[in-house]
Amino acid sequence: MLLYRHVLLQQVPSLPETSPPLTKLARKIVAEKTFEGVLERVIMPNISAALRVAWPLCYSNHDPDDIAEIRKGDLARRGITEEDDRYYADWAGIQEYETTNFGYKNLCSRETKLASKWSTSEQG
Numbered sequence: 001m002l003l004y005r006h007v008l009l010q011q012v013p014s015l016p017e018t019s020p021p022l023t024k025l026a027r028k029i030v031a032e033k034t035f036e037g038v039l040e041r042v043i044m045p046n047i048s049a050a051l052r053v054a055w056p057l058c059y060s061n062h063d064p065d066d067i068a069e070i071r072k073g074d075l076a077r078r079g080i081t082e083e084d085d086r087y088y089a090d091w092a093g094i095q096e097y098e099t100t101n102f103g104y105k106n107l108c109s110r111e112t113k114l115a116s117k118w119s120t121s122e123q124g
Helices: 032-058
Strands: 069-072 091-094
Touching: 032 069
Parallel strands: none
Antiparallel strands: 069 091
């Protein structure tokens, strides 16, 4: 709250509804790909919409084209060489002007994993 009170207490418009709304079947998650489908249709657009509202509050002298968006990770490959170019996160925070030789610079890498695929254990 100390750093972002002015952003967190800001009154903002409601985020847009998913269009068309997800059906019960569309919300059924059985694997990472179906989970990614829900994230791509509902969660990620809301995060990008929230960033469009919060960005100007955090960066008052911003250019409207500089606002970060959450997009599919293959837009922001992390490679340094052609052989390395196949590695990328599932999701990426990107800005249109922040690029590398292989796509956009990933400002916020995120992975999509079902709970059954990970644990808090330190064992490998």
